Amino acid sequence: MNYETSITAEAADNIQTEASGITADKPLISRGVLIAGIVVIGLLLALAAYAVFSADDGAAAADDNSQAPVVTVVAPGQTTVEGLISAPGTIAARRELPVGVVGEGGRVVSVPVDAGDWVRQGQVLAVIDRSVQAQQAQAQAAQISVAQADANLAQANLDRALQLVERGFISKADVDRLTSTRDAANARVRVAQAQLGELRARNARLNIVAPAAGLVLARNVEPGQTVSGGTPALFSIARGGEMEMLAQVSEAQLASLGQGIQASVVPTGSEKSLTGQVWQISPTVDAQNRQGTARIALPYAQELRPGGFATAEIKSGTVVATVLPESAVLADRQGSYVYVVGDEKKAERRRVKTGMVTDSGIVITEGLSGNEQIVLRAGGFLTEGEVIAPKLLEES
Secondary structure, eight states, X not given: OOOOOOOOHHHXXXXXXXXXXXXXXXXXXXXXXXXXXXXXXXXXXXXHHHHHHHHHXXXXXXXXXXXXXXXXXXXOOOEEEEEEEEEEEEEEESSEEEEOOOSSOEEEEEOOXXXXXXXXXXXXXXXXXXXXXXXXXXXXXXXXXHHHHHHHHHHXXXXXXXXXXXXXXXXXXXXXXHHHHHHHHHHHHHHHHHHHHHHHHHHHTTEEEOSSSEEEEEEOXXXXXXXXXXXXXXXXXXXXXXXXXXXXXXXXXXXXXXXXXXXXXXXXXXXXXXXXXEEEEXXXXXXXXXXXXXXXXXXXXXXXXXXXXXXXXXXXXXXXXXXXXXXXXXXXXXXXXXXXXXXXXXXXXEEEEEEEEOSSOEEEEESOOSOSOEEOSOGGGOOTTOBOEEEEGGGO
């Protein structure tokens, strides 16, 4: 089936009439107004873009400043520091007395003392057998009696002769002979007495006695042992129990010490601090380690054992210097250094010379005036010339 559509002349006229009515009622927008609107919209878009880019630039600048590390710094100034030298060393007897055999020796029969005992001067430390010497002394005592009897007889003969001289029965020559005999007999008595005294003195030397009061440090003899004059010392005594510390100090530190300076000594293994005085400074310095010895006199204490180690803190006067915490001082192969805040807040590496270590920190003897701002911590993470944001310790 075929369909055909046709528009009549009347319908076409109606359509044209409706279109003409629409155009007359709603006129179209002018071209000038449309162009002006486009220009205004473009300007608004340009202003928005400028604002966005300006904000981005400010944020970028803020980010650059925030990347500088914040570090804590201190302005130490200068402090009066009491000089304190810390030195290691060993404990020893201040006056150690070796005691050995002074006589002919023999077999030891008794040792009444032991190491650690206190003894008085003249106290018997060991007894050597003297059975033979005792018999010799008795024999010599008998010789004195014989000599004394001869002297008495000679004196009696002389007395009788003197009485007979007046009667003419004895000549003057006989009197002189009898006088000489009497004098010789008396001399023999004195010789015998001297020999007996010698024997008794030798016998007394068979007693090993303490030469002075003190503390027995070592006992190297036992009963039954045979000793003689060539035997090493049988006992060692600390006179008066006095001890000392042999503190090893550097050549530079040795120059700042003197006799009478107080020192505090702490024996190894003990927390007790003992007070002593430097009584002798070594007149020489070891050529190998460039160290000398400061001898510190100490009273007896149970913690002091000769041969043991100890640490001494010796006062060496006062000094005005900068003191820094240990965290602020760094070191490398060339020595010690610190970081200071330089121009434009850049980290500046500065070499320093350190001194003694105190409870407050490390004394800086050279390199700082004390007015600088010193990086307190994190110096090991900085590089020279790096921009930092310093913050004083008081502000934190």
